[in-house]
Amino acid sequence: MKVLVTGSTGFIGLNLVHKLQTTNSFEPLTLVRESSQTEMLPAGVETVYGDLTQPGSFEDGLRRADALIHLAAVYPGYDNDTEQQAENEEGFIREVNVSGTQLLLERAADHNIETVVFTSTINAHPDLYDDTVDNQYVITKYEADQEIVHGDWPFDWSIIHPTYVIGPRDYRLNHFNLFQRVAANRLLVPPLYIPGQYNIVHVFDVVDTLRTALNEIGTNRFVVSGENHSASTLYRTIAAVADDNCFVPPIPRSVVSIGLSPIVNRLHNRGLYPINGAEFRSGVQRGTVPERFTNAAPAKQRSLRTTVKDAYNWYQSVGVL
Template sequence: MKVLVTGATGFVGRALLAHLQTLPQFDVRAAMRSSAVDRLPPASQYVPVGDLDANTDWHAALAGVDAVVHLAARVHVMHEQAQDPLQAFRKVNVEGSVRLAQMAVQAGVQRLVFISSIKVNGESTPAHQPFSETSACAPQDGYSISKLETEQALQGVARSSGLALTILRPPLVYGLGVGANFASLARAVARGTPLPLGRIANQRSLLAVENLVDLITTCLTHPAAAHQTLVVSDGEDLSTTALVQRIARAMDRPAHLLPAPVWMLMGAATLLGQRAAAQRLCGNLQIDSSKARTLLDWNPPVTVDEGLRRALVGYRL
């Protein structure tokens, strides 16, 4: 099977390419916005395609391809410069994805696996009421709105063409080389910084990159994955306190946790303009991924502890 991976130089894209290259049934090609070959796994086939929008030329990238894994997207921007952020997200994520899907159909591609986000469903869940595939959609920022609109647009292309579309909605994905908030937390633990996170009794779902890559691989060939939307997680939810403790254990270091009450954390974060970040640390976001397990007979191959161990190998003494 000839597979095109978009967003191939990203965190998940690199892991997916490396995995698929070990499997003889797949012939893998990477699509990139530039010729940053040094960011790809060795011996990768690649095709530069330029920026992702309604005018991207996918002809060379799609030639002879049987399936596409679409990871490329405009993601969260720490210091947003766009005058209209929602339109900037739509230009790349919606218009660019529709262009890819339409050209894929014209090129004879049979299957498209689109990586969306659990943020399509919302930013948090009530305790013990996890998101599932039947949960209402409640995106709350430009990124998640554009992801939902992309899902809807791709479903329209699939209905009119017969393209076998699979949509995956992961939560925070962690693994070797991950950045953003997970990396900041890991650095703090590695430095021995005392963290006021010792009394947080929330529950959050995470996803090891190895588990996401394994599920994507399954969806490329499993007949039952066609025309499905699946939410996915590791299957073990952790409190923020437990996550810090597991991170410390994975690095063979002590966790320096201060038992600050949640109300104090939220108050301090509000004063510092970081209320949303504090809500992510203190709130619940749980996922019920039983549909993927039952429908595809899929089980995450990597436990949380093993996923953290692999992700944090560079932090250990």
């Protein structure tokens, strides 16, 4: 089965294409923009040029493919390219994430694509979506999701909802700050990090789910999630894997709420801290889900420690740790 992959030079896309390239069942065909950095793609992989904002540019790829995995999207703040950052306005995000997806689906149907797999995000899952959310990525992913669900499509389709994904090939260093904090501190306590919760999944688990979805019949929706862990648990796991003598003690919630919040507020008012005291008390939530959605995936999942270790080892291998 020849699989057209959009977003193939992104974090998940690179891991997916490398995996597909080593299997006998699937042959990847990568759709890239002319400005894309393709040097990290595996040697010998087929490439076609196309752009979701340019109708007609991806016809050749669809004509040659049996299935489509759609990963390409604009995520504000996650591009290191300054030109792309300038483009990350609401209109451009919608043009790519919603209009581009709709057009791609229509053309996939015209070219008799057998299976479409769309990668969304956990917060755009219809059972978890908050229609008051002020996040254009989540909003547009939900709208693209609804285009798929309510369309009369001739192909089988699956929608994938991963939580907070880490692992190898994070060339844009989107999640490196988690590991950098541990490497830079012997004692790691708030406000050196923001308290909260994380639901971490291995990028390989997402890739395995995408591969599984290629063989699914009908219409499907898959959550890829782990357990909800406190920020301190996550940092302690990183410290244990790194073995660099960083101590991450558990901090009682009362200390965060009563003792540290006023300090954070003063720092924020002086432009020295990214969030205010109230936001600090609330804490970050990265991919967290209700209990019934935890540890969900159609493929075997890796543990938090394995996930952290694989990510840490990769950052070490490229010389940033």
